[in-house]
Amino acid sequence: MRVLEAAVLFFGGLAAHWLASTQLSVWGLAPHVLFVLTLGAAAAAGPVQGMCLGFFWGLALDALSGHVFGANALGFTLAAYGLGTLRRQMDTASPPSQAVLAAATAPLYTLFYGFAGSLFEHRFLWPGWAAFLLDPVYTALLAPFAFSAARRFLKP
């Protein structure tokens, strides 16, 4: 992984997240851009690269959200480690499987963030049923593009 390309991906991901959460938000729903990019990075380049990018993306997201600082960083790190370790046992190359992977893990990530809130902020950080059910769909639609971008920048 070349550092410059990784940096471009990192900052491009942050810009994409800002764009998606402000300009592409529909009825308050927004895709988990940084989460799906972390999955893409882990699938494309392995757990180490995925965790490096995911941890700092998570920290950036924590700074923006203003809740349980460190929860996103931990969640993204765990997701990158899991997918990076298991990527050889599953199909992460085809767009449908990428969409399914994103749709399945996004709710788990939401629940993890909620539990982190109940542990460290004494309240479950629940985004609401609409966001819980529909954000993963939105994220799944975005997954092929995110995986493709990660593979393009993180060529092994």
Added chain:
Amino acid sequence: MNRDTRAANYLLLAFSAVALTLLILPTTGKVRQARALAAYVVEPLPYHGDRLAARLEGVPEGAARLIRADVELLEARRRLEEAELLRAENAALKADNERLSAAAGVKPLAGRTVRWARVMERDPQNWYRSVMIDAGEEQGIRLNAPVVGVEGSTLGVVGRVTEVNPRTAKVLLLSDELSAVAAYLPGQGWEGLVTGQGTALLAMKYLPVDAKFTVGDEVYTSPTSASFPPGLPVGRVSRVFERDAFLAYQTVEVERTVATAKLKEVLVLAPVTEADAAPPPEPPAPPKKGGAR
């Protein structure tokens, strides 16, 4: 276990330890503070005006206090600038006022302590005798203080304070029979004594028998008045009585400049002093003959 897997495991441990430390330590509040301050520095406009309270909701107290203080500071600076502009405008208006007052011959208030008061009560038994005003000793009103009123844009004599209570005062109107003020007609310079008649009209007495008067002649307070500053308009001649062969003087009827029946507010001046009485008024000619009071 190959090298990549070992590196991934170590990295997982390291990142997880850092993330958990951040979660356990009270960093969230500090991050929120930093975030709020950064947001305010980048775009302060949404924090101004009525939106401040809404924007500071959920912001930790330290950052909220800083932002609020900065917003208040900017607001205070803005008001200070406005106050400076107002001060400059006020100075210009004051200069205009002094110039116009001098041109109109109304210069009695320069350097005098004045106080506005509302007319709160009239004496129903003696409508032209007195009025009560809503300022008294606590507001700096003193016994014998001259009281003037405004008719249109002209000041005119109303009466003087004869009773001072803590928060109210009684003004004896010039139209009362016991009231009198030394006055003169600037056109000819004759001086006389304007007295009340218990009606809306006043009488100016002790004028020389050979003097000629015209209806409409202006009457002003005299420099010899014990209560009033010189040069204040009293009224204008409304009728010249036929000469009485048995009297050594003649009398004219004076219509008041300020109609007391319409009076809502009055201006109470500090009692006249010898220094005030010394210089005669600028526009009118000096009186030829002395009078009472």
